[in-house]
Amino acid sequence: MSAHLSEMSTISANGAAPLLEVNDLHMHFPIRRGFLRRVVGHVRAVSGISFSILPGETLGLVGESGCGKTTAGRCILRAYEPTSGRILYRQPDGKQVDLAPLSAQELKPYRQQIRMIFQDPYSSLNPRMTVLELISEPMRINKTVAPSEMQDRVALLLRKVGLRPEYMRRYPHAFSGGERQRLGIARALALDPHLVVADEAVSALDVSVRAQILNLLQDLQEEMHLTYLFVSHDLSVIEYLCDRVAVMYVGKIVELATTDALFSQPKHPYTEALISAVPKPNPLLRKRKQRIVLEGEVADPANAPSGCYFHPRCRYAEARCTAETPELRNVGGGHYVACHFAEKLTLRGAESVALDV
């Protein structure tokens, strides 16, 4: 594991040093049963993932529900205490710090630099706080802004996310879903973070509003030099927004590559099936292509299959796949795949779906 990790960091060192390096991260949740609440097993929500994020880039983390993508995001925010592994965060002065073992007190300065945008704009804003209170709360707690300047600062943030500062005294119920998501973004940006973890940030929104929020996220990234970890199940959003994409399946990264490479030449059978399952907005494609329909269900992370976790559903599985667990390895050009046959398989990527409207 450590061998190819050092390799990974040298690749990213070509440009800039990575802002975040996640190193063999595990997050296991105990399953307790019976009167004594004895631990009878573990849900291996995240079982050994490694990736790095360069400053200024958007890394997508994609997978189906239960694959551990949200848990991975929360470990990085240290909302969970990881079972093992390292989360190396590079501070603005260039020093790396491992966030995984830190205590709540020690974490405090980093909590300002790594912020989160939540999925559901309805349940993530306290209905009893005004917009002013909601957005100023992180600044008040961290004492980054003097109370006398607070209103101006909130007004600035509201303008930045495309809302009118006059609405500062209103409560969240007076806003639509898209506007609430903007409030959530303003709150996340209040402390001038470096890294923003966006967990399904546009999944609850309608198509037209989703486009507005995606544009906003891109504008803010440019303006505030943000780095995004964008967690989503929606491949079309990932394809549009991200520079690089990591595909997760049952707690492991099965493929990690630049967005172009991943979508045009996927090297893992699961990625191929995932891309093929996305409905394409072009009626002509329905006659041409054969959709790959995966049999069965996603494996249970508490009782994962032997060898490659994907082998029971894989079209190309061979005897070796049931016995040996494939490691995530570089197959050239920063394209990482966890499949024994990555070089041999010729897989189908996304077809062009351009519509002229």
Add this chain to the structure above:
Amino acid sequence: MNPSSQELLIDIRGLKTHFPLDEGVVKAVDGVDLSIHRNRTLCVVGESGCGKSITARSILQIVDKPGRIVEGSILYYRQSGMGNVEVIDLAALDPYGAAIRDIRGKEISMVFQEPMTSLSPVHTIGRQITEAIRLHMPLSKREAKAHAIEMLRHVGIPQPELRFDDYPFQLSGGMRQRAMIAMALSCNPSLVIADEPTTAVDVTTQAQILELLARLQAEHGMAVMLITHDLGVVAETADDVAVMYLGQVVEFGTVEQIFFSPKHPYTRALLKSIPTMSRRAQGRLDSIRGMVPDPFNRPQGCPFHTRCEEKIAGVCDRIAPPRITLEDGRDVRCLLYAQDIEMTPVQDAA
């Protein structure tokens, strides 16, 4: 679309379903025109709050209180043996009467969005399916059970004899949705209404469910009305498409017409706001500015004029566009295509 060559099943004309509330009347459905043909799939697409679900619920007369149908007709062309066709106006039936109950669940059935909340948690799925069968078909308990197991097998549930006695929580999301579809199909309906059947499931499961619906439609020859907000799903499943905005069908045509030559500005804007790789190269997504207006304050004139890029000042905010049938057979509600309407903008008299 050539209506004469197809058999009409449902013809909705000028349907209005309103919700009188203390704050005012919410016109959830405000003059919907659309038609569903036998053996074809109609996709109804629109953003949340556009009235697509309420239109579907109006067909079955299961609109929640205080909502009710205030105007319009839903003509159901019922096949009554010997090739005779009987026409029933579903909108005129008593929601609690025997006539609609005979149709509901039997000839027209529904698949709901979230099977966890629409299936009863305290009854086994077998019991819920046999209830529907016994209500509509003259079968004994044993025959109904055999039929239910057959339906479960038909929708691809493995070991249906064992699953028959499972409660909904024991099944995965995809399996629950399959059970729901088995229930909807158990009485061999002529129309299945599926309200966002794949919104709550993962993409790979969604692919399975859409494949299943297509297979079942080919085998049973039923019509499907699929409600969705996902234009990808529309492109892959629809024969006909109805685009809805603020309680009205703004464009109605075949899937090719809608995707390759959209006429209504709203349809065009929706298609442009889909994120894709090629859009990424151009930089920004074309989003529709503003948001769906407040249901209590519907704009005057064309409901879309507040967000429309092609609005004609002084016309669109004054005249509500009528349904215009274009040469290729599609319907559009937009004044850009009106010929006989007084188009001169009104100058402010003051």
